[in-house]
Amino acid sequence: MANSPTLLKIEDLVLYFKTMRGPVQAVDHIDLDLKNNEAIVILGESGCGKSSLAKAILRLLPRNIDKYSGKVLLNGTDTMQYSDEEFRRKVRWRSISMVPQAAMNSLNPVLKVGDQVTEPFIIHTGASKTEAIAQAKKMFAHVGVPNSFLDRYAFELSGGMRQRSAIAMALVTMPDLIILDEPTSALDVLTQANIFNVLKTLKKDLEISFILITHDIATSSELADRVAVMYAGQIVEVCDATRFFDKPFHPYSIALMDSVPRLRQVKEPDFITGQPPSLINPPTGCRFKDRCHKRFEKCEEEPPAVTIENHIVKCWLYQ
Amino acid sequence: MDHIIDKNEKAEPFLQQDIRERGVLLSIRDLKIWFELRKFGFGHAGYVHAVDGVSFDLHNGESIAVVGESGCGKSTLMKGILGLHRPTEGEIFFRGESIGEMKSKEIKQYRSHIGYIQQDPYGAMAPFMSVQRILTEPLSINGIKDHQQIQDMVHKALEEVKVFPVEDYLNKFPHMLSGGQQQRIVIARSMILNPNFLVADEPVSMLDASVRVEILRLLRSLQESRNLAVIYITHDLSTVSYFSRRIFVMYAGQIVEKALVQDLLNNAGHPYTQALLTGTSDPDGANAHKLKEVPPGEPPNLINPPKGCRFHPRCPKIIRGLCEVEAPPEFEPEPEHSVACWLLR
Numbered sequence: 001m002a003n004s005p006t007l008l009k010i011e012d013l014v015l016y017f018k019t020m021r022g023p024v025q026a027v028d029h030i031d032l033d034l035k036n037n038e039a040i041v042i043l044g045e046s047g048c049g050k051s052s053l054a055k056a057i058l059r060l061l062p063r064n065i066d067k068y069s070g071k072v073l074l075n076g077t078d079t080m081q082y083s084d085e086e087f088r089r090k091v092r093w094r095s096i097s098m099v100p101q102a103a104m105n106s107l108n109p110v111l112k113v114g115d116q117v118t119e120p121f122i123i124h125t126g127a128s129k130t131e132a133i134a135q136a137k138k139m140f141a142h143v144g145v146p147n148s149f150l151d152r153y154a155f156e157l158s159g160g161m162r163q164r165s166a167i168a169m170a171l172v173t174m175p176d177l178i179i180l181d182e183p184t185s186a187l188d189v190l191t192q193a194n195i196f197n198v199l200k201t202l203k204k205d206l207e208i209s210f211i212l213i214t215h216d217i218a219t220s221s222e223l224a225d226r227v228a229v230m231y232a233g234q235i236v237e238v239c240d241a242t243r244f245f246d247k248p249f250h251p252y253s254i255a256l257m258d259s260v261p262r263l264r265q266v267k268e269p270d271f272i273t274g275q276p277p278s279l280i281n282p283p284t285g286c287r288f289k290d291r292c293h294k295r296f297e298k299c300e301e302e303p304p305a306v307t308i309e310n311h312i313v314k315c316w317l318y319q
Numbered sequence: 320m321d322h323i324i325d326k327n328e329k330a331e332p333f334l335q336q337d338i339r340e341r342g343v344l345l346s347i348r349d350l351k352i353w354f355e356l357r358k359f360g361f362g363h364a365g366y367v368h369a370v371d372g373v374s375f376d377l378h379n380g381e382s383i384a385v386v387g388e389s390g391c392g393k394s395t396l397m398k399g400i401l402g403l404h405r406p407t408e409g410e411i412f413f414r415g416e417s418i419g420e421m422k423s424k425e426i427k428q429y430r431s432h433i434g435y436i437q438q439d440p441y442g443a444m445a446p447f448m449s450v451q452r453i454l455t456e457p458l459s460i461n462g463i464k465d466h467q468q469i470q471d472m473v474h475k476a477l478e479e480v481k482v483f484p485v486e487d488y489l490n491k492f493p494h495m496l497s498g499g500q501q502q503r504i505v506i507a508r509s510m511i512l513n514p515n516f517l518v519a520d521e522p523v524s525m526l527d528a529s530v531r532v533e534i535l536r537l538l539r540s541l542q543e544s545r546n547l548a549v550i551y552i553t554h555d556l557s558t559v560s561y562f563s564r565r566i567f568v569m570y571a572g573q574i575v576e577k578a579l580v581q582d583l584l585n586n587a588g589h590p591y592t593q594a595l596l597t598g599t600s601d602p603d604g605a606n607a608h609k610l611k612e613v614p615p616g617e618p619p620n621l622i623n624p625p626k627g628c629r630f631h632p633r634c635p636k637i638i639r640g641l642c643e644v645e646a647p648p649e650f651e652p653e654p655e656h657s658v659a660c661w662l663l664r
Contacts, residue, residue: 039607045527046498144615158617159389188388188554193598193613200610215527218557218600223607242604259529261557262601264584271533275497 006073007176007209008034008057008096013070015056023066024279026052028233030070031305034177039203039210041220041241043256044230045276050213051101053230054179057211058098059087075176093120093173101181103166107154113165114150121172132172139168142206143198160191164198171202179211184219196222217260221245229253232277232287239311249313252288286316341379344516344548345400348374350409352392352399356622368621369395371572372409379515382542382549384559384580386595387569388618393552396569397518400550401433402426431461434509434547436538438521440501444493444508450477451489454508461512476507480537499530503537510541516548517541523558535561556599560584565655568592571619571629578656588650588658590614591630628661636662 015027026049034040044050055061057072059079072079079091097120100106108116117139118132127135137147143164154162163183170178180199184192200223202208214220220227224241229250237250248254258270274291277283283290289299298316306318350373353366369392377383387393398404400411402418411418413429421429437443444453454473463469477485480503493501502522509517519538523531539562542549551563559566559580566583568576568591576589587593598613600606614633619625625632631642641661650663 045529160617189556189595189598190388190613191617193600193611194615197610197613200607217528218602221602221604221606222600222611224604225607240604241607245602245604256529257602259532260602261532261535261555261561263557263560263596263599265557265560269532271531271536272529 005036006033007036007038007075008032009071009073010057011071011073013053013056013072015052015061015068016066017052017062018064018066019280022280025049025233025282026279027056028282030235032228032235032238034209034211036176037203037207037209038225039212039223040226040228041212041214041224042228042230043214043217043220045215047276047279048230049233049279050230051181054098054181054211054213058092058096058179059084060098089124093124093175095175096177096179097170097173097175098179099166099170099181099183102186103181103183104159104162104186106166107162109154111153112150113152113154113157117150117165117169117172120169124173135172136168139171140165142171142202143168144194159187160194163187163191163195167195167198167202171206171208174206175208177209177211179213181213182215183212185214185216192219193222199223217256218262229256232282233279234287234314235312236288236314237312239313243311249308249311249318250288250315251292251294251317255291286314341381343376344379344381344414345377346412346415347376347400348410348412350374350396350399350411351407352395352404353407365622366407368572368624370399371621371624373569373572373574374409375567375574375577377516377548377550380546380548381565382547382551382563383565383567384551384553384563385567385569386553386556386559388554390618390621391569392572392621393569394520397520397550397552401435401518402430427461431457431512432514432516434512434514434517436502436505436509436517436519436522439525440498440505441493443505444501446493449490449492450496450504453493453504454511457508457511472511476511477504479510479541480504480507482507497530498526499533502526502530502534506534506537506541510545513545514547515545516550518550518552520552521554522551524553524555531558538562556584556595557601568595571624572621573629573659575630575659576657578658582653582656586656588652588656588663589630589660590634590636590662628659638662 010030010032013027013030016023016025030053042050074095079087114136117136121127121132121135136150140147145161145164184195210223212220212223227239227241227244228235229237231252237253248257255272261269272291277287285300286303289295294317303314303316305312305314308318350370352370353368355366356364358364373396385393395404399406406419454476455469458469458472474485477488482488482500482503523534526534535558542562563580566578566580567574570591576592587596594614597611614635616633619629627643627645628647631637638661647659647661649657649659651657652663
């Protein structure tokens with residue numbers, strides 16, 4: 001997988017929201033790339049802008065946009081140049097689909113699950129209803145939902161089955177990339193493990209790429225090839241999953257990893273003192289400096305993104 | 320690994336050796352809480368067997384964790400303990416007195432001995448009340464009228480949960496606080512009547528990873544300084560070793576395994592417990608390359624639970640002709656470790 005071509009390349013992506021008190025810098029100059037058949041996890045606390053990043057990639061924007069710029073290159077083409085209609089036809093569902101947060105509650109209660117799962121396929125490929133149902137059945141087989149569930153309503157399904165149906169819906173148009181926003185945070189341990197088994201098999205069998213957005217570090221390791229850590233609207237570290245879970249570089253990532261309770265822990269987990277800064281007037285220089293135990297004079301200036309053997313870290317310590 | 324935070328507290332396993340000599344605080348005997356289903360609003364249509372035959376003793380100052388998936392009856396069990404649901408059968412004794420026979424005035428008295436921490440801190444507080452009023456409410460309900468005394472108790476409670484400076488918080492409303500601060504206020508409210516028994520229903524599941532540990536530590540220090548008996552309800556096995564001595568694993572309305580925390584983690588007896596342990600992830604880059612061996616399917620419907628062992632339809636180690644016929648009794652492979660599974664017969 002290491003040599004496969006780049007599927008998605010994000011350059012200098014910016015998304016600010018307008019508010020009464022000034023712009024909220026939710027996505028602040030983000031660079032990220034994703035190879036074919038790769039899964040990247042975006043880790044961060046609530047309010048760090050990780051869901052806004054997903055929305056910026058898929059251009060699912062609210063009205064109060066202050067600034068939206070940068071490049072999102074999908075297979076080499078800049079999707080930011082597309083008009084809204086072109087973007088809808090060429091990108092959304094066709095190339096990138098999304099499983100929204102709390103997807104289990106995102107199904108329409110008055111439509112049958114089958115009608116909802118087939119709808120994107122009919123709209124985006126112009127297929128007939130019969131073809132769409134055949135396709136939906138294929139996807140249901142992939143995610144492990146019995147075919148008879150096509151005729152049921154969402155409330156007749158358990159949480160796990162609804163989540164699987166939502167994943168099937170994202171799969172139905174055979175996109176290259178699926179963005180999963182907190183796919184399992186409301187589910188039970190065993191259901192969670194089963195869903196991740198489904199995602200792993202999908203990745204292997206259908207060669208799909210994933211962007212997994214979550215704050216749950218332990219379960220994120222179930223899918224991740226690479227990890228990107230977000231803090232206060234910026235990406236502070238990107239590296240291979242094996243290396244990240246073993247030895248993260250950025251002080252924030254280290255503290256975050258230390259805060260994870262483990263099943264058979266030897267050492268007491270720790271917490272990060274203080275709170276993340278407001279995104280309306282973020283501090284100049286490094287945004288983590290007020291909570292960082294390794295702070296020194298240089299941290300007053302904006303830290304550069306340093307690359308050490310494919311390990312990108314935005315911190316003065318590694319300069 | 321590089322440690323940037325000073326570890327001034329030593330990591331010690333949570334042990335409460337002498338706990339059983341301190342006497343029983345709460346005793347539950349074959350508790351059943353069933354909810355009746357109605358057909359067309361009147362005809363009887365069966366029961367939901369939410370809690371179906373649970374027995375255990377909780378000692379003074381002991382903390383236990385109840386672990387299980389959603390719908391396994393752990394919240395109903397808790398509500399039964401709080402006196403919010405009347406037992407269908409069986410009894411709950413608090414210091415030797417049966418809750419089922421208490422009059423409503425005695426129930427009120429009994430509840431003032433219990434602190435209760437809800438799962439969603441924001442949902443647990445009235446949005447139109449200031450922190451001051453939220454904390455005063457339990458005091459005025461329980462007949463404390465002296466203004467100065469109320470002020471002192473509110474201040475003390477807030478200092479105990481470490482929100483400083485106290486004055487800044489008194490006039491704030493819940494929406495002005497962060498998730499961690501909200502949960503601290505909920506904890507302060509649960510502690511304000513000096514209970515000796517605390518029920519915490521998933522106190523950290525709605526919080527961010529970094530705040531989670533902070534709240535767990537706070538709960539643990541309260542537990543230790545006040546010598547509280549705690550029932551900690553959770554679905555997350557990785558947090559239980561924090562401040563629990565024993566774990567009870569619940570499945571479909573019944574407790575399938577009771578053990579000391581370390582025994583359960585290292586030597587789980589019930590196939591369901593083993594599955595839960597497998598299903599819980601530790602952060603590790605190698606996880607992404609292997610599938611987890613967890614049983615498929617979902618917990619059974621509690622209206623018509625399966626005959627015999629309730630886990631048998633999903634169990635990888637089923638003994639045909641036994642598990643689906645007869646419900647397993649509790650076997651005790653080692654002291655203080657009981658498993659309801661035929662594998663240990």
